[in-house]
Amino acid sequence: MRLVVARCSAHYTGRLSAHLPLATRLLVVKADGSVLLHSDGGSYKPLNWMSPPCSLVVTAPDDDAAGRGVDQVWVVQHAKSDDRLVVELHEVLHDSSHELGVDPGLVKDGVEAHLQRLLAEQVHLLGPGHVLVRREYPTAIGPVDLLARHPDGGTVAVEVKRRGDIDGVEQLTRYLELLGRDPLLAPVRGVFAAQEIKPQARVLANDRGIGCLVLDYDAMRGADDPDSRLF
Amino acid sequence: MRLVVARCSAHYTGRLSAHLPLATRLLVVKADGSVLLHSDGGSYKPLNWMSPPCSLVVTAPDDDAAGRGVDQVWVVQHAKSDDRLVVELHEVLHDSSHELGVDPGLVKDGVEAHLQRLLAEQVHLLGPGHVLVRREYPTAIGPVDLLARHPDGGTVAVEVKRRGDIDGVEQLTRYLELLGRDPLLAPVRGVFAAQEIKPQARVLANDRGIGCLVLDYDAMRGADDPDSRLF
DNA sequence: CCCTTGATGTCGGAT
DNA sequence: ATCCGACGTCAAGGG
Numbered sequence: 198m199r200l201v202v203a204r205c206s207a208h209y210t211g212r213l214s215a216h217l218p219l220a221t222r223l224l225v226v227k228a229d230g231s232v233l234l235h236s237d238g239g240s241y242k243p244l245n246w247m248s249p250p251c252s253l254v255v256t257a258p259d260d261d262a263a264g265r266g267v268d269q270v271w272v273v274q275h276a277k278s279d280d281r282l283v284v285e286l287h288e289v290l291h292d293s294s295h296e297l298g299v300d301p302g303l304v305k306d307g308v309e310a311h312l313q314r315l316l317a318e319q320v321h322l323l324g325p326g327h328v329l330v331r332r333e334y335p336t337a338i339g340p341v342d343l344l345a346r347h348p349d350g351g352t353v354a355v356e357v358k359r360r361g362d363i364d365g366v367e368q369l370t371r372y373l374e375l376l377g378r379d380p381l382l383a384p385v386r387g388v389f390a391a392q393e394i395k396p397q398a399r400v401l402a403n404d405r406g407i408g409c410l411v412l413d414y415d416a417m418r419g420a421d422d423p424d425s426r427l428f
Numbered sequence: 429m430r431l432v433v434a435r436c437s438a439h440y441t442g443r444l445s446a447h448l449p450l451a452t453r454l455l456v457v458k459a460d461g462s463v464l465l466h467s468d469g470g471s472y473k474p475l476n477w478m479s480p481p482c483s484l485v486v487t488a489p490d491d492d493a494a495g496r497g498v499d500q501v502w503v504v505q506h507a508k509s510d511d512r513l514v515v516e517l518h519e520v521l522h523d524s525s526h527e528l529g530v531d532p533g534l535v536k537d538g539v540e541a542h543l544q545r546l547l548a549e550q551v552h553l554l555g556p557g558h559v560l561v562r563r564e565y566p567t568a569i570g571p572v573d574l575l576a577r578h579p580d581g582g583t584v585a586v587e588v589k590r591r592g593d594i595d596g597v598e599q600l601t602r603y604l605e606l607l608g609r610d611p612l613l614a615p616v617r618g619v620f621a622a623q624e625i626k627p628q629a630r631v632l633a634n635d636r637g638i639g640c641l642v643l644d645y646d647a648m649r650g651a652d653d654p655d656s657r658l659f
Numbered sequence: 660c661c662c663t664t665g666a667t668g669t670c671g672g673a674t
Numbered sequence: 675a676t677c678c679g680a681c682g683t684c685a686a687g688g689g
Contacts, residue, residue, distance in 0.1 A: 198454060198468045200431055202526045212682040218532045223429060225454070228468040236531035237429045237459040240479045242669060244534055246472040248684085280682070291526060295433045300467035301449045303475050308444055309665065339663080340688095359443075359665085362678090367598075395677085443667045471684060477667080511667070536682095590680085599679095626662085 199226040202291035207234060207245050211280030217245055219287060224271075226253060228297070232273045232282060250276035258285070313342050313357045315417040316390060320345055322410065322417075323353060323388060341372050344382075351384040352376065361391030361409075366401045373407070430457040433522035438465060438476050442511030448476055450518060455502075457484060459528070463504045463513060481507035489516070544573050544588045546648040547621060551576055553641065553648075554584060554619060572603050575613075582615040583607065592622030592640075597632045604638070 201224040207217040217234065222244065225233040229249040236244050252274055258267035266287050273282040313332060316322060320329045326348025334344035334354075343355035354376055356369035369387050376385045387407040389398070394409050402409050432455040438448040448465065453475070456464040460480040467475050483505055489498035493516060502515040544563060547553060551560045557579025565575035565585075574586035585607055587600035600618050607616045618638035620629070625640050633640050 198433075198466075200433075200454070200522075202429075202431075202528070209682075213536060215682080216535045218535070220531050221526075221528045222531065223431070223456070223526070223528070225466065227466075227470075231469075231471070233472050235429075235456065235458075235464075237528035238462075238480075238531065239458075240462065240669060241464050241472075241474050241477045242683095243472050244531065246682085248471050248682085249469070278682095291431075291524060293522060293524075295452075295454070295522060297433070297452045297454070297468035300451050300453065300469070300475065304447045304449075305667095306445045308667095364595075397677090440667070446667080473668085473684065479667085479669085595679095628662090 198228060198297050199294045200224075200291065201226070201286075201289060203289045204287040205234075205284050206287075207282060207284045209245050209280075209282050211275070211278065215245065221290065224284065224286075230273075232271070232284075234284065245282060247273040247275060247280065247282045251280075252276065309357060309359050312359060312390075312392070312412060312414065312417075315414075316355070316357055316412065317343055319417055319420060322390075322412075323355065324348070327353060336372060336375050339372075341376070347386060351386065352382040353386045353388055355388045355390055355410075357412075358389075358391040359393075361389055361394035361398050363395070363398050363401055365389060365391070366398050366405070366407060369402075369407060370405055429459060429528050430525045431455075431522065432457070432517075432520060434520045435518040436465070436515050437518075438513060438515045440476050440511075440513050442506070442509065446476065452521065455515065455517075461504075463502070463515075465515065476513060478504040478506060478511065478513045482511075483507065543590060543621075543623070543643060543645065543648075546645075547586070547588055547643065548574055550648055553621075553643075554586065555579070558584065567603060567606050572607070578617060582617065583613040584617045584619055586619045586621055586641075588643075589620075589622040590624075592620055592625035592629050594626070594629045594632055596620060596622070597629050597636070597638065600633075600638060601636055 204221045206219045209215045223235040230251050230253050231249040232247045233243040234245040254272045256270050258270050267285045269286045271284040317329055317332050320327050323345060328346040330344040332343055333340040341354045342357040345353045347353050354372050356365050358365045366389055369389055373385055373387045376382050388410055389402045389407050390410040390412055392412050392414055394411055399409050435452045437450045440446045454466040461482050461484050462480040463478045464474040465476040485503045487501050489501050497518050498516045500517045504513040548560055548563050551558050554576060559577040561575040561577060563574055564571040572585045573588040576584045578584050585603050587596055589596045597620055600620055604616055604618045607613050619641055620633045620638050621641040621643055623643050623645055625642055630640050
């Protein structure tokens, strides 16, 4: 990994065209040739970048560029598309290289898949007497997150989201329409389950006769395994 | 901006919990206190990070951590949520600070707004005899990208996207339903215009009687102003 | 390999 | 401030 701090300007052309005026920025060149241009603020997204696979070629400036005070020109070309990033470095304030090695990568916990698994284990949260049929119940238009038997007969289709917005209700609606035609399943009720349900989503769900269930992730995780709450 | 290269491990807790095993990484501390942990590969997204507003506190390791070889501990706490990133630095290989100043920011071109403007100017692409009514035609549920008069009478509502997927067709369908009730506009045809139209979106559009128009951005830009193709 | 969905999405504009 | 949609979205999982 190479770290360069320099006054620079940049042009990107590809899916759009973009230009960065002259300013002092951090340039990161990773081992795979990818390049990031960061300013001293904002979030983790670089001002400009090139994703791998790509190649970096450093050249001397032409006469015109040299006249504008350019010290060196970086041309970063994507290997599979015509995306191209051209950086003009005017003044290099820092330049160092470092051997980092391969990263073991991030270990995650707590995403939608986990919520889905927990609700499958705690299907009683849908109401007493519910029995899980299966997770990821397949349909022609994609898998339903959870399918359960309703104690009064019929079936309950559950869409699980971390944050429940209107799209999730639309998605569940499409499933319900399809599943409702199956005489082995009908009648099919719908439940929209999420850690947080947006008001608009709740209104739409109610309007369509879909139930809403707010999931308490910490409580569900605690019920699943008290020890795992420690971290 | 502070750049540190160090062997480190990290824990994040917040919207999820995540762990980074010990490895050599780049740590970037920006002027606003935000922190990025980058490996020497992957994309522009860091392995772990904390977005502003947040505060960084560097402390000495406790006895247990010191026993594991930890040299210093960074606690990065988000100011408005309970998101927290804890980094244990085992060995610092590089540490430098740099004054970058404020960045003037990115100048973009070529997004959906530009496509919309070009199609408004080249409304003949909808077919001969079409006349533009207006861009951003207001409705109760939001503005329609383009509204035009059809040569055979009635109106054409156009949804413009860079990449046309199923959501855009749904959006246009809602507009058509609403606009069709207006006797001054009816009958209202729909056209889904995008640089690229996904097969599923095309099928759905056809099924609903909505026309599909693939936009050639370069050609439209060239027709608009040949010089602007140079960059 | 293409397609679909989720994301600690991020980011910007409008309400 | 919140809500909503676009993004050079990226990245992972399934057919």
